[in-house]
Amino acid sequence: MKDILDAIQSPDSTKADIAALPLPESYRAITVHKDETEMFAGLATRDKDPRKSIHLDEVPVPELGPGEALVAVMASSVNYNSVWTSIFEPLSTFGFLERYGRTNELARRHDLPYHVIGSDLAGVVLRTGPGVNAWQPGDEVVAHCLSVELESSDGHNDTMLDPEQRIWGFETNFGGLAEIALVKSNQLMPKPDHLSWEEAAAPGLVNSTAYRQLVSRNGAGMKQGDNVLIWGASGGLGSYATQFALAGGANPICVVSSPQKAEICRSMGAEAIIDRNAEGYRFWKDEQTQDPKEWKRFGKRIRELTGGEDIDIVFEHPGRETFGASVFVTRKGGTITTCASTSGYMHEYDNRYLWMSLKRIIGSHFANYREAWEANRLVAKGRIHPTLSKVYSLEDTGQAAYDVHRNLHQGKVGVLCLAPEEGLGVRDRDKRAQHLDAINRFRNV
Numbered sequence: 001m002k003d004i005l006d007a008i009q010s011p012d013s014t015k016a017d018i019a020a021l022p023l024p025e026s027y028r029a030i031t032v033h034k035d036e037t038e039m040f041a042g043l044a045t046r047d048k049d050p051r052k053s054i055h056l057d058e059v060p061v062p063e064l065g066p067g068e069a070l071v072a073v074m075a076s077s078v079n080y081n082s083v084w085t086s087i088f089e090p091l092s093t094f095g096f097l098e099r100y101g102r103t104n105e106l107a108r109r110h111d112l113p114y115h116v117i118g119s120d121l122a123g124v125v126l127r128t129g130p131g132v133n134a135w136q137p138g139d140e141v142v143a144h145c146l147s148v149e150l151e152s153s154d155g156h157n158d159t160m161l162d163p164e165q166r167i168w169g170f171e172t173n174f175g176g177l178a179e180i181a182l183v184k185s186n187q188l189m190p191k192p193d194h195l196s197w198e199e200a201a202a203p204g205l206v207n208s209t210a211y212r213q214l215v216s217r218n219g220a221g222m223k224q225g226d227n228v229l230i231w232g233a234s235g236g237l238g239s240y241a242t243q244f245a246l247a248g249g250a251n252p253i254c255v256v257s258s259p260q261k262a263e264i265c266r267s268m269g270a271e272a273i274i275d276r277n278a279e280g281y282r283f284w285k286d287e288q289t290q291d292p293k294e295w296k297r298f299g300k301r302i303r304e305l306t307g308g309e310d311i312d313i314v315f316e317h318p319g320r321e322t323f324g325a326s327v328f329v330t331r332k333g334g335t336i337t338t339c340a341s342t343s344g345y346m347h348e349y350d351n352r353y354l355w356m357s358l359k360r361i362i363g364s365h366f367a368n369y370r371e372a373w374e375a376n377r378l379v380a381k382g383r384i385h386p387t388l389s390k391v392y393s394l395e396d397t398g399q400a401a402y403d404v405h406r407n408l409h410q411g412k413v414g415v416l417c418l419a420p421e422e423g424l425g426v427r428d429r430d431k432r433a434q435h436l437d438a439i440n441r442f443r444n445v
C-alpha cells in the first residue's frame with residue numbers, strides 16, 4: 001500500500017507507473033460484522049453506538065470484474081446511510097448483500113460475513129476491468145454511489161428506476177471507507193481539480209441527492225423565486241439544498257437547531273432562518289397525536305419571513321416528526337419532496353390539506369447517472385462548494401459516525417483513507433483561491 005501511496009503522491013509518476021503497480025492482497029477497511037447484527041437488540045435508536053459496531057479490518061482485495069474499477073481511496077466521507085448500517089436499522093444491510101449475492105456469480109463476491117461500508121470517495125484509479133475504456137489507471141476521480149445493472153428496460157430512461165438499483169457501500173460491499181474500493185466504472189467522475197481529496201470526497205452522495213430532489217425535473221423542478229423550506233439546512237443534504245436554492249434564484253427558508261447553524265446558513269447567503277430549537281415547535285403532543293396549532297404557529301413564522309407567502313417546495317427528510325407540518329405549510333399546488341425519514345418512516349399528515357389544496361408529495365432517492373454527473377459538474381465549476389466541517393482518520397470513523405448519529409456535526413464529516421494529511425490533491429490553485437472562503441465556510445465552526 002505504501003508503494004501505491006508513494007506513486008500517487010510523486011509528481012513524477014505517470015499513468016503507466018500507476019498501472020504497473022502490483023496490487024496488494026489485502027487492504028484496511030471500515031466494516032460491520034454479520035455476527036454482531038443483534039448487538040444493539042432492545043436499545044433505543046439513540047443509544048445504539050456506532051463506535052461499538054464499526055471496525056477497522058484488514059480484508060482481501062476483491063476480484064475485479066467486467067465494467068468495474070479498483071480505486072485507491074485517498075478520502076471518503078460519512079453519510080447517514082453508514083449510520084443506519086452501523087446501528088442495523090431499519091434493517092441489517094447483510095440482507096441486501098445476501099439478496100445481491102443471489103443475483104449472479106460475480107455478485108456473489110458481495111455476500112460476505114463483513115460489510116465494507118461507505119458511499120463516497122475521492123481517489124485514483126488503480127485497475128480497470130474488461131470493457132472499461134473511458135477510465136485508466138492514474139485517473140483522479142470521485143465516485144457516485146449509484147450501482148445499476150441496466151439489463152431491464154425499466155431503467156433505460158432514468159437509471160434510478162432500474163430494478164437492480166443499489167446504493168454502493170450500503171446495498172453492495174467494497175465501499176469507500178477503506179484504502180481500496182470496488183466500483184462500477186460508470187460511477188466514476190472527474191475529481192474537481194481545485195479541491196483537496198477530503199473536500200472532493202464530501203459532496204458526492206448528498207449533493208447528487210439534493211440535486212435530483214430539488215432541482216431536477218424528476219424531483220421538485222425548483223424555479224426562480226420559489227420559497228423552499230429546507231429542514232436541516234446546514235446538515236449533509238440541507239447544506240447542498242440551501243446552495244442550490246440560492247444559486248437557482250429561489251428563496252430558502254432554512255430550518256436549523258442552533259445559533260451556530262443559523263449563522264452558517266446566513267453566511268451562505270440565506271436570510272430566512274428558523275431556529276426550531278429556540279422557537280420550541282412541538283408538532284407532536286405525544287407519540288400518537290400531532291398538534292395542528294403548532295403547524296399553524298410554524299406556518300405563521302414562515303409567512304413573517306416571506307412577507308406573507310407560503311412554501312412552494314418542502315425539502316423533506318426528517319420524516320415522522322416534521323411531515324405533518326411540512327404538508328400543512330405548503331402552498332396550494334405546492335410540492336413536498338421527500339428522500340428519507342430520519343425520525344421515523346410511518347408518516348402521518350392531514351390529507352385534507354393535501355387534496356383540497358392540490359399539493360403533491362414526490363418520493364426521491366439518490367440521483368440517476370446523469371443527475372449525479374451534473375451535480376458533480378457544478379462542484380467542479382465552483383458553483384456549489386463542499387460543506388466539510390471536520391475530518392477524521394480512518395481509525396476514528398466510529399467516532400465520526402457517532403457525531404453524525406447524535407447530530408453533533410455541521411455539513412459533512414470527512415475521513416482520510418490513504419491521504420496522510422489534509423489539504424493534499426489540489427491541482428488548480430488559482431480556481432481554489434477564487435472560492436477559498438466558500439470552500440472553508442463549514443470548517444471548524
Ligand SMILES: C/C=C/C(=O)SCCNC(=O)CCNC(=O)[C@H](O)C(C)(C)COP(=O)(O)OP(=O)(O)OC[C@H]1O[C@@H](n2cnc3c(N)ncnc32)[C@H](O)[C@@H]1OP(=O)(O)O
Binds near residue numbers: 080090205339366
Ligand atoms: C443514497 C443514500 C440513501 C439513504 O441514506 S436512504 C436511507 C437508508 N435506507 C433505508 O432506510 C431503506 C432501507 N431499506 C428498507 O427498509 C427495505 O429495503 C424496503 C422497505 C425499502 C423494501 O423492503 P424489501 O424487503 O426489500 O421489500 P418488500 O416489498 O418489503 O418485500 C419484498 C417482497 O414483497 C414482494 N412485493 C413487492 N411489491 C409487491 C406488490 N406490489 N404486491 C405483492 N408483493 C410485492 C416482492 O415480490 C418480495 O417478495 P419475496 O419476498 O417473496 O421475494
Ligand SMILES: NC(=O)C1=CN([C@@H]2O[C@H](COP(=O)(O)OP(=O)(O)OC[C@H]3O[C@@H](n4cnc5c(N)ncnc54)[C@H](OP(=O)(O)O)[C@@H]3O)[C@@H](O)[C@H]2O)C=CC1
Binds near residue numbers: 233257366411
Ligand atoms: N434517499 C436518499 O437518496 C438519501 C437519503 N438520505 C437520508 O436523509 C437523512 C438526512 O441525511 P443527511 O442530511 O446527510 O443527515 P445530517 O444528519 O447531516 O443532516 C440532517 C439534519 O436534519 C435535521 N434533523 C434531524 N432530525 C430532525 C428532526 N427530528 N426534526 C427536524 N430536523 C431534524 C438536523 O438539523 P438541525 O438539527 O439543524 O435542525 C440534521 O442536522 C438521513 O436519514 C439519510 O439516511 C441522505 C442522503 C440520500
